[in-house]
Amino acid sequence: MRTVFCILILLGFLILPSCAKEEAPILPEEEVVVEDPGIEEPADPMEEPPVYMGEIQTLNANLVYDGLILVNDAGNNRAFLMDKEAKLVHEWPLSNKLGNDAFLEADGRLLASLETDDPKITLGGQGGILQFIAADGSIEWNFNYSSEAAETHHDAELLPNGNVLAMVWERRTQEVAANAGSNSQVDIFPEAIIEVDPNTDEIVWEWHAWDHIIQDYDITKDNFGDVAANPQLIDLNYVTIANGDIMHANGLAYDAVKDVIYLSVNFFHEVWVIDHSTSTEEASGSEGGNYGKGGDLLYRFGNPQAYKNTAGERLFRNNHFPNLLQDDHLGNMLIFTNGAELEQSTVYELQLPDVFSLEPNTDNEPEVVWSFTDPDLYAPKVSGAVLLPNGNRMIAEGDYGIWEVTEAGEVVWKFSAPGFFWRAYHYDNDAPEIMALGL
Template sequence: MILFDFNRLTLFLTFCGLMIVGCSNSEDVSIKEEESETSITEEESTNTVKDKEPQGEVSFFNSDLVYDGYILVSGATSNRVYLMDKESNLLFDWPLNNTNLGKDATLLPSGKLLAMLEDNNAQIKFGGFGGKIQLLDKEGNIEWEFIYSTQDYVLHHDAEMLPNGNILIQTWERKTVAQASEAGSNMNIELFPDGIIEVNPATNEIVWEWHAWDHLIQDFDTTKNNYGSIAQNPHRIDINYTQLEDGDMTHANGLTYDKEKDLIYLSVNFFSEIWVIDHSTTTTEAATSQGGNYNFGGNLIYRFGNPEAYKNTTGTRRFFNNHHPNLDFQNNSKSIFVFSNGQDLEQSTVYELEIPSVFSLLPNEDNEPKEIWSFTDSDLYSPKVSGAVPLPNGNVLITEGDFGLWEVTRAGEVVWKFNKPGFYWRGYHFDKDSPEIKALNL
């Protein structure tokens, strides 16, 4: 089998105009990422690798400081998931069975790929939509599939396998104009808020769920039950914070799970925040304001990045749209990396922030976490996708979505770059002797 011509595919997609078109509102510029569907080429990629061909241009600025590991690359415009080394040599390439990548793909310790894919019949198609998730073996055989895609809901962006084998997946759900009005919306349009479901792959049963819609507040319509002071209720979500005409209300784009505290960290792009949600609740409790280890039910137990989103005038805003909430498990989940796209600033920044030992979310208080480390550069700017991963030697692997990859030291030295025209969702690091790599029998 033959690998497809990556350069030809990139030129074709560029010609077809699949680059992302921005949209804005009065409070922040919200570029609609990944808005167009990715085309599938006739020559679908396979895991047959010829002579470890380079995947792009690599620059070593200080090779002595570069960490020698492998990178799993999810390429959105190229519709590929592949493994490469720091010379950009192709090591492994997964077939996607003539299905478009729906953003995230994760390599599991078994060597299998958990991939969000696009449902060809999806009816909700905001940037990053999926609708289908599969577990693929290294030959591309489908070992498990779950489709959650109708006119009323769709899977999107990101998923994560839990220690018990269940899978957390992001969802969008449709709310009618009448439902939105009853919830105090001031826009008179359908809305599409975010949710999270937990699926047992042995049965395809949804065993737990959380919905942002259950935790709204607004100060627009005094006749509604959720009317109140947004500033005095920081655990709730302002339904009218974003004002996008297509109704994409929150546009969460990534999640991660803290198994020690049983918490979900959700990146909410259009709010420029990370929301922390208690996973220890039952589904019934998750729809209320009580229950769970923190006794907030499904209300937000913590949020950070943009105090303006809940009308808090205290605390400094750091995020201007954001991606990839990434707990540093090397540091016992005591810190989190976040890529701030910086759309209003036209400058991206990677932050490492300290996870508070005790979550405090109070009105008119500075609730923002302590900054441990940050990195920016005049050349670092991607208004969409992107992320950052800590490496074992202390360096940080950065995905700049419309450029490629960087490796930087904690002192801010750029030691390595990878570039090829394209659109990169994320890059994940793997040690050469990790279980994931050993399972591939490279």
């Protein structure tokens, strides 16, 4: 009996390890199935592959500011959002060719300047149509302002009251121009600005450069006077050009605090400051408005030579995008000067005066607080710059693409593609404009 009991105990020791060996492999088998990193989810057959809008160079990833970019590519007639990988996020179908500017508003609508089907004034940057375009491409407002007499062009801006500011070319026949003292031998196209109520299409305010001209060319004609002594007036003969485009404004900005308009005038290489607080009647003269000067220029900067001023340094050569800044840079403006005969473009940040003063034979130029250039930065046309939330600047180089540079001037990111890039606007991923699109 004792022998049998010993044999049973011995068999128990032999059986227990055997059971453990049978159960031990179960846990590893379950772990392999659950945690295997090599298993990939099958691709969604309905998901479209990403579309990339060009090539990028990331030169310092740690300093690149994330976000989305609204690109106005007039060369390919496209207005689209992309990310910093150049991946297409959204594109608006356009009913007409892009006139130049398209800007995303806080409610998700695009305010766009488009070319009319049958333009009557065919200068560079022509337009004739303003539209509000919804995210799906549906047109919520269409304003056609194109005739032999006048046409919208280049740029437009939504005002806080819901109205739209737009630039206009106005035709003055050769005969009318000659009587005004013009030395041009063709019809000419001076600038005007209109304010339109989109609810009624009524023009509720307007300003005309023609009401504020001076000339020292012909004493027998109208508007004769001393150009240098009257910096508030516009020299009718500063530019003589075969097609009559004597001013070629290309961008505007509205300052709601001061109630003034900044107009970038490319062929004068200047920015003009105009009082918006006037009535239309006051804007045609030299009295009235918050500043008491009617529609005369309150201030001008960039090229003292345009009004025969011997003081002050010329900064601009074919300037674009007078971009008023906010927050810590309030009171400053970013602006792109193409460089023209220098074949070298520069971006300036200027500190604008709190009080506008425009005196003859005086240095009236604002202070340069930041600038950037590079041997590779040169676009003879269009272009512009915006300030990013981290202090970087994003620069649209018209015939190349987009740069991102730090405040210290380090180039940290580039985008390039075949196109003609009017401007590039930054939006944070959670900006109201982006959220309103419902992407």
